[in-house]
Structures are given as C-alpha cells and as structure tokens.
Amino acid sequence: MKEVNVGSASKSILRKAASMTAAISMFAFAVGAADGDMSKDAFNKDPYPSTYEPRPSAEYTLIQNATVLTGTGAQLNNASVLIEKGKIKAVGQDLEAPAGAVIIDASGKWVTPGIIDVHSHLGAWGNPSGALLYDGNEMVRPVTADVWVEHSLWMQEPGYARALEGGVTTLQILPGSGNLIGGRGVTLKNVYSTTREGMKFPGAPYSLKMACGENPKRFYGTRGGPATRMGNQAGYRKAWIKAQSYRESWDKYEADVAAGKEDVKKPTRDLELDTLAGVLSGEILVHNHCYRADEMATMVNMSKEFGYKISTFHHAVEAYKIRDLLADEGICSAMWADWWGFKMEAFDGIEENVPMVAKAGACAIVHSDDDLGVQRLNQEAAKAWADGKRAGIDFSKGEAMTWITLNAAKAIGVADQTGSLEEGKMADVVIWNGDPFNSYTLTDKVYIDGALMFDRSNPGTLRQGDFETGYVTKGAHQ
C-alpha cells in the first residue's frame, strides 16, 4: 500500500486513508513474455494483452545543444539526441540532422530518459478519494496471488497526466501491501487510454507483490492471522509449497504430452497458483515490500528455499544495513529519499540510504508510492544525491539519474527497451528547462516512443481525465 503518515494533522482524511491503504499494497504484474502461443504453453498466459500503440511522431527528431544525462551514468555537455521513428538513433556531439528532421534547440536545457516509477498505485487508489475508487488492496485473505492490479485500474485517474508532466513515462502499478502476497502488478506506458490494455507496456514481465512486516500482521492479526512476523513467514512458505507442487504437476503434464503419452490428465488450473508458479519459473518478477534488514535477509533465504529470484525490495528503508548482501544477491532496493518514522519498521530510515546502497554496488532506485511524489522524482533523487555528498559519498548527477531511470527499468524487466538514451531503445525522453537537480526546474517536453506527449508551451498537449471535465478548465492545476 501507499505508506502514509498516520498522524497527519491536516489535509483530507480521505487522502490519509488512501495513503495508508496504499502503503500496504502489493501486486504483481502479468508478463507479456507469455505470448498466448498455445503450442508452447498449456494455457494462455497473456489473456489481456497489451494493445498499446506508439502515438504518431516525426520520422526524425533532433534535440540539440543540451546537457544530456544518458541514464547509463554519463553526462554529455552540449550534446544531441537523435530520434528515428520512435527509437533512439544516436546520442552524442556533432550529430547531423537528417533531411526533414524536427529540430529542437535545447540550449540551456537538460535531457534525460523518461522517468520510471517502480512503485505507483495510480489508478488503483483513485482521485477523487473515496472507497468506491479504492481498488488497491484485496484484503479478504492473506494470500491473494490470484488478483491482477490491472483489473482495478481507473483509466480516468488524473494522477497519470500529472506524473507525465513530472517526466514519468513508465510506471509499475502495484497492488497494496495489506496481504502477504497481494497479487500481480503491471507495467504501463504513461499514455492516455480508455482501456487498461491500451496502457500496458508491450512485452513487460508481470510482477508479484509481496509484503513483509507490519501491514499484513496488523490487519489479519484480528482476523484469523497471521498475527506475527513468524506467522507472516509461515504464510509465504505454505503458499510456495503449494506452488511448487502445482508447478510440478504442470511440468509433468507437459512432459507427458511432449513424450506422446496417451490419456494424460490435465491438471486443474488454479488462478492463484498460476501466478506463484510463474514466479518459480522465472516469468514473473518478485517485488517485495520489506522495510527491515532482518526481514529482507529472511526473504532472501526463502527465495533460495523455494528457488525463485527477488527482483526488488520496496520501501527498503534499512537496505543500508545489508547493502553488501543486496549487492551480492543482485537485488534492487526501491527507496524513498527521506521518508521515515511513520511506523516502527520505518523508524531507522536515514537520508543517505539510497547513496549508501548505490556505493556498495547494489542496484539503487528512488520510488514514489505517492501521487505527489511521483510528480517530482527528479527532486527526490537530487535530495538523496546531495545527502550522500554531505556524508562523503560522491556520485555524479549522471550516476544519480540511473536511480530513477535505468536501474528502475532493470527492476521491472524492461531495461532492454527503455530507461536510457541508447541506440535502439524506445525514445522515452524528457527535456527539462534546466538542471533536473535544481528545485526550480520543470519539464519542458516529454516524449514517449518519440511522440511528443507533453509540451509545457503548448496547452494543446495537456491531458485532462474525464472526471475533471466539466469541473475545471484544462491546465488549472499548473
């Protein structure tokens, strides 16, 4: 779920409630890896396939004279980015404009990859707040691996467009963290669509949201359990044992069919176990809400016990305490720059968490989990970067930019497609009106797959969700 300050003295109660629920959230995403090829799979693993299409774009766009942070850690001064048919064609100095190219003079401006938020609930907890749009946490039993958060999304959520104006081009939407295993998350291209499938990132793997600690035990403690952290652990393990058995039955079935055996009985499908078995077979990435160092280490052991890989620990406020372990295991940590203290397991949060994890060679990510924070992930990364410097942990701005771009793309399994300005990748690009580490800087233009999706100087590019229509004039929120 979104984490929220229980003690909030002001702002609407509704928002508070929304945030609390969200903090608990978890979800996993379905993967487009399954292509519905029935000859390969025993059942269709992609029954709600992406229908995303890149929006129309110029054949060539050349952004010139910019300071470019590539997303791979580099900073190029007075450089250009060439986009060809929605893909990055080249990045560097002295690029020639192909005939007919749209040329953008970005003198004094900075260019980065589109920002990626690996922990969002946009569309699952809606604005306006209210129970009828609270669809992020299926808190009816501790293991709900059968639910897919994409089936909760409200496509009119105004927060998508706000996030776009903050430079966010890709979002992983997760279910809440109220459950031990909360269901599948989904990765979205941040474009307007009236259907959920129209935003789904083509080919992105699904994820599974799991949650450690306080949230599940707090809720289920008075509802039949788990009531303790040991109860939480037993709950995950029992689920994985079932999943292993389920996977074995399918493996045997497929082997028997392949061997040409007669009268092979097809196992009965179980929606919950489909997802868990997908994790065991490596198709679905585990995104695990987990604050404390001791619990994260236990989760690592459990992943080895059952033979799966943890992609990312989310809200990992104590990652700094086990940063070497996280580096050794190749697990990403998705962190806030400075949130702490809103619950016991967040009490040891420090401002240098992100740079300390990064310095250890582990994959560090700055995430939002918040409909306001998602609009300024550049500032949150800047904060962590500066706090690191203060403690003697020096990173370049180029390196810090990876915390909200390429590392995030790796965590959600789309790094071969986006997250950096490298040839052949989707042209998800942000032009900032200055240094994105400067708090007065705003986005100027945001491109997704080479298409100009937001242009601050052109109100015509403003997107307004249907809810706002008739209440407010377009752009009044700016």
Place this chain on the structure above:
Amino acid sequence: MKTLKKYCVAASCFVAAVTGPVAAETVAITGGTVHTLGSTGTLQNATVLIKDGIIEAVGTNVSIPADASVIDAKGQIVAPGFMHPDSILGLSEVSAVAHTNAHNASDSVFGAVFDVSYGLNYRSVVIADNRRNGVTHAVSNPSGADGMFLGSGAFISLSSAPDMMVDKGPMVLDISEGGNRSVAWARLRRILDDVKDYKRNRSAVQKGKGRTDYLLSAINMDALIPVVDGKQILAMRLDGEVDIRHALKLKEDYDLDVVLVGASEAWRVADELVAADVAVVIDPQDNLPTSFDVVWASRSNAAKLKAAGVKFAMAPAGSGNNHTAGNIGQVAAMAVAHGLDWETAMQAITVVPAEIFGFKGYGALEAGNVANIAIWDGDPLQVTSNTTHVLVNGEDKPLVSRRTLLRDKYLGK
C-alpha cells in the same frame, strides 16, 4: 573572540547538547549573505549579532564584542529558521505506534478543551532531526478530538529543552469532522451561539440552573470563550471554495479571528480573502482533485494569492507535518517554480507563519527578534542545499540526530 567549533560528531556530544544549559553569551555570524526577510532586505558580507538568544544587530557595519563567539558564514546563506505552521512536532515519534502519539483526543470527552501542551516531548528525535534540516520553530496542533473542534495547539521552539513551548497556539477546527456541509456549518454556528449564551449565563449553568440543551459540554464551551471573544485565533481546516466562502461569512457574522489551513482552492476566492483580511496556510504541492469539493487545487495557488494580496504561509501537509517537516523548503520551491518570487516564498515559511498566528518576536532577522537562524551552504529552498549551522534561541545546535548517528554507525565512522 573565539571560534565556535563543530565538535559534536559523536553521540556523547549530542546528548550534552540536548541536555546542557543554555549559556548566556554573545554570538556573531559574520561574512554571510544575510536574507533578513524583513525591511532591511538582503545584505552581503553582513553580521548578525546575537546576545542572550536575541538578535541585537544586523548589518554590514556591526562591531563585534571581544567576547563574542564567531560563526564564519563567508560564502554561505544566513536566513531565519523555518517555521512549520501546522505540525505535530513533539507530539509523535512513530505515527503507527499509538503510545508515542499525543496529538489526538478522539474517543475522549475532550473536544475544544483538548490542549496538546502536556503531550509535548522535548526529547523527540523527530525534533532534533528536523532542526538539523533548518526548522527552528513550529505550531504543533491537535489532529483530532471529540467533534469538529480539535482543541488548542502550541507554539514551540525546536530547542529540545524542557521549556520548548513558547506560547499557546490556535484553536483548531476541522470542518470535515462536523458532518456533511449542511450539517457542519449549521452545527458550527449553533455551537458558537451556544458559547455566547453560555458565557452570559455561565454562573447559572454551573449551578445547574441554566440551559441544558447546549451541543457541547461546559468544559468544551469554556475553551471556546476566547475564540468567540476574538482573543484566540481559530485555525479552520478546509480546502474547497464553497467552504472558504462559508468561513469568511462566519468570521464576519461572529467577529472571529480566523486563519484558514489547507485552502487548496484559496486562489479561486483570493479577492474575497483580501477583503475579509483572512490569511491562509497552503501546501504548494496540492494539484490533484482529491475530492469532489477540491477540484481546483493548483500549483499556482501561491503565486495567485500573492498577486491578489492575500497573506499566506506555506508548509507540507500529510507526513510533512512531522518526520519530513524539513521539506518545507522543497514545497516552497515548488511555488517558486510556478510563478512565486523567491523572497515571498521564503517569507511564507519563516516570517509570515509567525505573523498570522500572532507570535511576536519571531521571523525576520531584525534586532529584538529571537535568534532562530539557519546557515546554509546554498539556497535554502534547493533540495540539494544543507545547513551548516542551526541556531535556536541563539544557541548553535549540533547537526546531529538519531538518523545521522545511525548513518555514521553503518558507515563505520
């Protein structure tokens, strides 16, 4: 002259700084760019002279007494410390750990009579951490009570000393606790009428001879007498334009001293706010339609209020009311990015909050004011800037907190 040294890098110094007595002394901050945020404006290479916790002089030609401790601020920014106008600082350590929270009187007989002053915890690690990030004083307010009146807040100094409470704060009201809009405003007016009647007949009521149909209990009405007398500010939590208009009419009808807190749609009624001489506290982050009543939330709220002449303070709401209160500069920068001038933004997180809640002697770097001062290595509104010194009541506090100690522990320092 002796030079103040930062020697407190270990836990022992931290403890000493928290519990040690405040020595009467003279401090001179020299060489910095001083943003007084008052009538003197900004002074280059200026001196701020502090005596016994009070600013004695600010200028470019201030003579420094021989016994003064000197803080060299050359190349740095000197500005008033931040003031959070609607926090729970000192009232909560861990939000989800109930016994560490003292800002809420729900499920009790305390409504308007609730007062957070007993709850203040001067040993709070949250206070020490936010001070490190430049917050030197705050209004700490109740978050809930029995009914729509939440009780009185407290004006606190982030000194980490037993006498951190400076003064009583405003009476806080949350209109959303009063029922739907029709019910809430009718209830509020009825309560104010009751309190006026009760005040006139208090003696009879106390003897059991007066009306018995008041909506609130006598203890809660007693607490509201200063409000109806216009002697205690009523901080009204509300956001939407419709409610703001009701609040302005209420102020006029009952002659109250009102500040609006939240006020996401204030810019829609800016002229009316000016005419009514009502100040607001806003969160510049607000730009989402969080409810059907709050659809016009806008990042340019601050810039538009400034243009219209509305007096306003700014602060982060939500979790920014405590653990991350130090992000007050970041949210002020958001207002700047959306059209507000820097000086006004700085004033809205330093001078104006003290002014609109009536706390004299706090705010601008001017002679006679309390020396709550932050020195920065860059623009205080930039998230990349850090404090180099923070003075509370003239005392140069160590930039150490439980969080920095945890950091150092795990960095092997």
